[in-house]
Amino acid sequence: MTPQIVIFTGALFAMFSVIFGAFGAHALKKILSTDQLNSFEVGVKYQMYHAIVLFVVGFNFSSIPSTIYWCFTLGIILFSFSIYGLVLSDSKGKKLRFLGPITPLGGLLLVAGWFFLLLSVF
Template sequence: MTPQIVLITGALFGLFAVVLGAFGAHALKKIATEEQIKSFETGVKYQMYHALVLLFAGSYFETPGLVLYYAFTVGTFLFSFSIYGLVLSSATGKKMKFLGPVTPLGGLLLIVGWISLLLEFL
């Protein structure tokens, strides 16, 4: 994986974390419960954490590993975006329950990404 792709992905995740965080802080408060807002914020935090990890990996490694890149990218997407979908669909009364099992799958991929990062250092 080229560092440029990793950096672009990290920058896009960071950008959308800020946009979605602002949405959650303002627009979501009108339709969601406090618990739903906290869940949404968890998705935003994890998205930003992993945006920063991708920016680091793209800057630090000459050729970031494929497992590292895909585990963090797909894991972040599945974890955070499933939370966004669950919160938004629940807040509008049309909960997409099929997203429930997606969140832990994303979390598992994030763990794989962190293990891959550790192995890159070793």
């Protein structure tokens, strides 16, 4: 995996994290309950945290194991985006329950990304 792809992906996720965070803070504040808004913010935070990690990894490694890239990338998509979908669908009274089991799978991929990052250092 090239550093440029990793940096691009991290920057893309970071940009959307800012957009989703602003959307949540302004547009959704009147629509969502406090619990729903908190859940939405968890998705935004984890997306940003891992976007920053991709960014840092891209700048600090000449060659990034693709396992790390894909664990973080898919982890962000499955974890954060399933939370967004769950919260938004719940706010409309039609909760997409099939997304519920996807969130922990995304979390496992994020943990795996950290594990493989640890292995790559040693």
